[in-house]
Amino acid sequence: MTDGPGAPERGSPPRSGNRWLDEALASLEPPLPPDAADRLRVLLDLLQEWEGAGVTGFKGPATLVQLYFREALDLRRHLPGDAPCLDIGSGGGTPALPLALAGSGSTWTLLEPRRVAASFLELAIAEVGLSERARVVRQTLHQFLNSSEGSATISKVRAATLRAVRLRRVEWRGLARTLSPGAVVIWPTSGNARDRAAIPAGLYREERVPADRGIVWLGHVSRETRQPAG
Numbered sequence: 350m351t352d353g354p355g356a357p358e359r360g361s362p363p364r365s366g367n368r369w370l371d372e373a374l375a376s377l378e379p380p381l382p383p384d385a386a387d388r389l390r391v392l393l394d395l396l397q398e399w400e401g402a403g404v405t406g407f408k409g410p411a412t413l414v415q416l417y418f419r420e421a422l423d424l425r426r427h428l429p430g431d432a433p434c435l436d437i438g439s440g441g442g443t444p445a446l447p448l449a450l451a452g453s454g455s456t457w458t459l460l461e462p463r464r465v466a467a468s469f470l471e472l473a474i475a476e477v478g479l480s481e482r483a484r485v486v487r488q489t490l491h492q493f494l495n496s497s498e499g500s501a502t503i504s505k506v507r508a509a510t511l512r513a514v515r516l517r518r519v520e521w522r523g524l525a526r527t528l529s530p531g532a533v534v535i536w537p538t539s540g541n542a543r544d545r546a547a548i549p550a551g552l553y554r555e556e557r558v559p560a561d562r563g564i565v566w567l568g569h570v571s572r573e574t575r576q577p578a579g
Contacts, residue, residue: 366393366410373419381422381451388450388477389418395473396441404469405441420537421447423560424510427535427567428453432507437490438514440466442473444537445510449483457483458502460493490516494523503527510535518547525552530572539563 370393374386381389396405396413407413421444428434434454436445439461449457457479461467470485486493493499503509504527511534516524524534534553536543543557543566553568 366397366414369411369414370418373414374422377422379425385450385452389447391477392442392446392450392473393418395469395476399441399469402465402469404466405443417441417443418447420444420560420562422451424448424535424537424565425451425453427533427558427565428508429531429533430507431455433502433505434458435503435506435509436460437509437511437516439470439485440513442470443512444535445483446470446473446477446479448510449479450477454508455482458506459483459485460488460490461485462487462489462492490520490524494520494527500527504529507532508535509533512537516547518549521546521548522552525568525570528570530570532570534566534568534570536566536568537563538566 367390370390371386374381374389393410393414396417397410405413405417407416424444425448428448432454433456434445434448436457436459439445439459440463442459445457445459448454459470461470464487467485467487474480474483474485486499488496488499494503503524506528509524509528509532528534537560540557540563543564548568554571556567556569558565558567
């Protein structure tokens with residue numbers, strides 16, 4: 350695995366955020382699997398090495414730990430067990446990579462079309478030992494939905510996550526009609542952002558779950574959702 354264009358020079362010691370990470374993980378319920386904390390520290394080191402490369406916009410280790418790691422790990426209770434998952438517009442890898450390292454989801458497909466971010470994700474997946482459970486697809490959701498491989502993959506997905514990405518109306522509709530019945534879309538956001546989103550009315554059974562910052566929006570997919578429009 351080689352670093353992609355825009356990658357920082359390797360070998361310089363990162364600024365440590367392990368103290369903040371240890372504090373954030375200590376209060377998690379349920380506790381993480383035995384090896385998860387060590388692998389999350391490897392991921393944190395990588396993120397700090399790549400600071401300034403445009404992978405994430407989080408400033409400082411305390412903010413990075415809270416918004417990248419802790420908020421992602423708090424989503425575990427919304428994921429439906431050991432099932433295939435999709436992360437849309439993965440960027441620097443949250444919430445997908447922390448969730449995968451915590452044991453959530455059987456497999457993860459990370460959609461990220463930007464070259465530098467995708468290069469980081471591929472490197473991170475290899476270095477934290479997720480190569481058998483996670484892969485990066487360098488496409489937008491629209492591109493993936495309109496490919497035979499993409500539609501086949503999404504039809505088996507039980508949970509789709511997204512964070513700082515704006516989907517078009519056609520993408521919300523295509524996602525609902527391709528996901529398996531009973532699947533859920535998980536979106537940590539704000540109430541105002543949800544109200545502004547181009548989600549067609551009646552397409553999902555919606556829940557707004559209060560969170561430390563804003564809400565976690567849950568969009569449940571039914572069999573009726575997957576039927577073509579009349």
